[in-house]
Amino acid sequence: MAGSTLGTVFQLATWGESHGAGVGVVVDGCPAGVELREEIVQRYLNRRKPGQTRYSTPRKEEDAVEILSGVFEGKTTGTPISMVVYNKTQRSGDYSQIAESYRPGHADYTFDQKYGFRDYRGGGRSSGRETIGRVAAGAIAAEILKSLGIQVCAYTKEIGGIAADPSRSHLENVKESPLYMPDLAASQEAELLLEQKMKEQDSVGGVIECIVKGMPAGVGEPVFDRLDANLARAVMSIGAIKGVEIGDGFEAARSFGSQNNDSFQTDSSGRVTKKTNHAGGILGGISDGSDIVIRAAVKPTPSISRSQQTVSRNGENIEIQVRGRHDPIIVPRAVVVVEAMTAITLLDMLMISMTSRLEYLQSFVHARKPLS
Amino acid sequence: MAGSTLGTVFQLATWGESHGAGVGVVVDGCPAGVELREEIVQRYLNRRKPGQTRYSTPRKEEDAVEILSGVFEGKTTGTPISMVVYNKTQRSGDYSQIAESYRPGHADYTFDQKYGFRDYRGGGRSSGRETIGRVAAGAIAAEILKSLGIQVCAYTKEIGGIAADPSRSHLENVKESPLYMPDLAASQEAELLLEQKMKEQDSVGGVIECIVKGMPAGVGEPVFDRLDANLARAVMSIGAIKGVEIGDGFEAARSFGSQNNDSFQTDSSGRVTKKTNHAGGILGGISDGSDIVIRAAVKPTPSISRSQQTVSRNGENIEIQVRGRHDPIIVPRAVVVVEAMTAITLLDMLMISMTSRLEYLQSFVHARKPLS
Amino acid sequence: MAGSTLGTVFQLATWGESHGAGVGVVVDGCPAGVELREEIVQRYLNRRKPGQTRYSTPRKEEDAVEILSGVFEGKTTGTPISMVVYNKTQRSGDYSQIAESYRPGHADYTFDQKYGFRDYRGGGRSSGRETIGRVAAGAIAAEILKSLGIQVCAYTKEIGGIAADPSRSHLENVKESPLYMPDLAASQEAELLLEQKMKEQDSVGGVIECIVKGMPAGVGEPVFDRLDANLARAVMSIGAIKGVEIGDGFEAARSFGSQNNDSFQTDSSGRVTKKTNHAGGILGGISDGSDIVIRAAVKPTPSISRSQQTVSRNGENIEIQVRGRHDPIIVPRAVVVVEAMTAITLLDMLMISMTSRLEYLQSFVHARKPLS
């Protein structure tokens, strides 16, 4: 299937392999009139660039985005926006190891099972570079949401079991931490763990949290297109993600109704709010106007230089040390990807929710009529 | 949007409110030639019926399914299968409480925000009865998978923090336990907790696990339609689910690469298998031939008779005791719903994977040609 | 595939066979707040009922629609609307003829080729009764459009080559004509032709025209979801339709640019209009504010009692006289179906066009904000 296409109204199709000509995305259904320049998208892409700290691969990827269509005089025209990042650092390289054997924790085996063969250069389509298209599209979605007063912000909640302590966590800390953690003490502790695991030729996982502020109530469709369901899908579709939670998530399963229910209240200004937010801003699949809270579990980088047992393409039991220099942890670079997938999903569902009442249609048509 | 429609090739549209004429589903895209009778679907529906143990509401719902189309002489014809369960126990009842106030933990507020008003009788479309259509469609999907040698089996993994101990867990126990737990000792402990919480007019949450055996490798699409992503969406779309895990899930985030990677090996029969299954049967979004493992966090039933603070429809701060007799726990009745959503997703993606190689197309057309 | 499901935002799934339990439709994505009662839908269904003139089959079908969900206190709730018409006149009948041979011009052969077998009772899913679900959904779409000032009106343009003369055509005549023609002289001439062809045990085809008035400019998406493209698909999906035209259609192909281009002009009130409407109200796939004009070619009823050559299911060359009493012409009963498919398509695309500009999103969110 068209597994690289996502969305109903705000729709994207990503393409590209790690060591092909480039990677990119076509964003279809973006509203007209959005200010867009390459620098805006680049700012988001830079956050996933490798080589920025010693916890990401020292490969230098320039990842300079070019916008090929859909923008005229600095504004989106409503037609498809094609964005591309050419692969500048692709090397002819020696890929015989990946070509001939199945790296544990990677998609080598499953791609071969599915397609009969695969582009083995640097992981091909299952490479982390696949997320460039997501982040470029997510940049547009996040900018649109921002212009609507909706802020999407992700950060590292936990690394190797070391969690940010809510009492010490501040969003301003995130950019101070090389691991994008809001708790700088936890960040330093996590750095020590990473140093140790790098020495042991091992890798570390973690948890990313994403908070959405300013989301209006009433977005999301009951039943299959619940906001939480579509967020779960979007976030789980990122490579290496093994779990997704909304609000209290698995803790809610260990809680009782009297604790877990969020009481409604009317504040002094007459606005309905909730006293707590165990639900993570979504009730019955529809946003309730509180902060939306999502968490994603990221597995440890599967590429480790330690020796591992596996099989070769022709079925022999072999040992493998995965060559090359890899990130000892995926989490920090995946933070902006979680943010992107969240923004893309929220925008699509927000646009869909414009059609939920006859009165919205009526005021739209009424406003349109005099034009013709 | 059409939020009650799901699937690409095997597609379903559910409909119906708690206290309307009935609830149902249209299954479109079901292959021709599947044996189907009402009794087969009924067997699945009976597993979500209330009133079977003292931990579910004593409301008697007959939930007798009728198949209205798509089946001829006991076999599916390839055309849409319409199934309906008429609401027999609907009562005129007094809904003024739900109509005029927002129950904490329910979708009352968000429906009003989205649509401007709502069918408040018994929760309307956000009632648990909405899942009847899912289970009826899931029954068909599960039967098709079974005929292909693929078994989907869900059970209660954990209740109120009391988890089934793997060493004492056996699938045969599931039907012995009134809570559908595979560990009978844990089940008894959980029953005691439930008794206590019922006395306290409170409710309990839990975790459902679903295991898929016999899944061929190569199913799932890289990028957005990953098997894990679509499973996450399908399961998270069930009311009351707040988290989804694949394989080790959030534990993977606390693990290291050397532990979390599953080694491949060739067994004596020449078959490639994995020594462990931390990945839960999915690598790069594609099934790897191992068991698929999914877990879902279920929040405690939001309807509790204990007094809670909330607001009325016109914004007054009020106290509410949710009337009526409700399940103190959703988990046991949701087990078959998780199974249904898993089966529906697997079948849809299995069918799509038939198109992944030119050679499959060629043998299909070659086989078809002589017919015309 | 889910070939019985249509639409992106306003979506429908139809189901049902000619001689099964019933036929129906689930409409998902209908906005909340639309006044809806069974009588409103029934009024549209009555227009496709057989037995109203001597040019339609004397079978009495009551076709009484029931609304099973999605409506509360006389208004749509925004949740799926399930509508059903039970088959009251189904007869056990003798279907051995259809079961064992392939009627020329029917789908018997292709269903067998596709599915391996078919529900042969009265044509099964390929029966004209399949259109009941379309008309029921179309009734809702047409009523919504009407409330927005958009009128969709179809009629018979031509029968057996006898065309309504524009100079004698008036929409008021349509209900006077048993063939739904706007030109009563042509209608009488066509009746004579029909009488003659009935005597000859033959059948007649014709052309249906549909006019849409009040359509705002700016609806339709460039490229694949052009308004004309989606209208063509929707109308061509009706059984027996073999051609679709927009505006001048095939005549445009015989015209020259200087004749075919419609000049724009500003009228005295400052409104931009076109002097002519060869384009049929659509330019570049987007409505231009003029009347939308669509025409559909309807083939003659394939069921004729005259002897025809064909093959049996096991491949023998045989002669067949199709038994039963059938409409000598499909056209008059298909008029409301063309209207329904047009209304469904226009509404879906109108709703989608609400998302085409950032300013629309901004005013929507701005209006929503204070609610939460």
Add this chain to the structure above:
Amino acid sequence: MAGSTLGTVFQLATWGESHGAGVGVVVDGCPAGVELREEIVQRYLNRRKPGQTRYSTPRKEEDAVEILSGVFEGKTTGTPISMVVYNKTQRSGDYSQIAESYRPGHADYTFDQKYGFRDYRGGGRSSGRETIGRVAAGAIAAEILKSLGIQVCAYTKEIGGIAADPSRSHLENVKESPLYMPDLAASQEAELLLEQKMKEQDSVGGVIECIVKGMPAGVGEPVFDRLDANLARAVMSIGAIKGVEIGDGFEAARSFGSQNNDSFQTDSSGRVTKKTNHAGGILGGISDGSDIVIRAAVKPTPSISRSQQTVSRNGENIEIQVRGRHDPIIVPRAVVVVEAMTAITLLDMLMISMTSRLEYLQSFVHARKPLS
């Protein structure tokens, strides 16, 4: 909406404006294992290139395609195929005329109405260059179909009312005719008409016919995804197309049942065929194994240098002579576009039809099983 995305399993998203950086397409869902090189796609693109005869614009467009992803060692990998044609001949040019006024017969006015403004350079997204992405994707679809024994072939049937005479028409003639007509005498006559109309600063329309040979029976879904319905949509979505016919099309509407029904017969080899093919190879929306026949009406080029009345962007009534050198006829260059849209639709529906029977699924899974 995502109006530049098409298809369910074989899916494409096109992008690009006439005078932007380039135009292109992402093909998602292409099966793995298809031989693909740029030369193959280029061959199709060359057929729509301008400047090949004096009846197309003398603008030189090189239109050299680059494949950026999805192909490895000469074969498709099953992942998205991104193809781009950079705009080499874009000129800063003087677009004030298009920017400030609405050309009759063009989408200038409707784009402004829809989006509030438009990229006016050379027509922007509504330029004929938009079809490059379609043809590139169509090349892949056509090559796959060819490898399955299915040939898609389009040609010019009629120009300015001058029709190819079936008795003189041969497919071999098509490449001899500068207008791609199968009847060389008609082609010469049409050339004379074109010469005259060019002198008169006018333009001419025509009809394109497309024949599909070797299509297996059983492809297409009853109801909304009928093969004819999806073909109609795909072909009508090409700019300038105003009508679509299947088989006898509008002639069927003037025919009688006894003439229009195609008799089935079993030939000496035991194969079921039809004696005639008025239906154009499709019955009940499903292919019947005969040739599929589609015709499309193409309007005359709207750009003519003759003076026309129109309005300016600020509503003044003005006269316009559309500057620049334009094709006096669109038809010959659109032939390959019709072929492309037909191939894309047939392949998508052929792939979907692989899922129509349980037995197909069973043999697929059975064949897959031993691999894991």
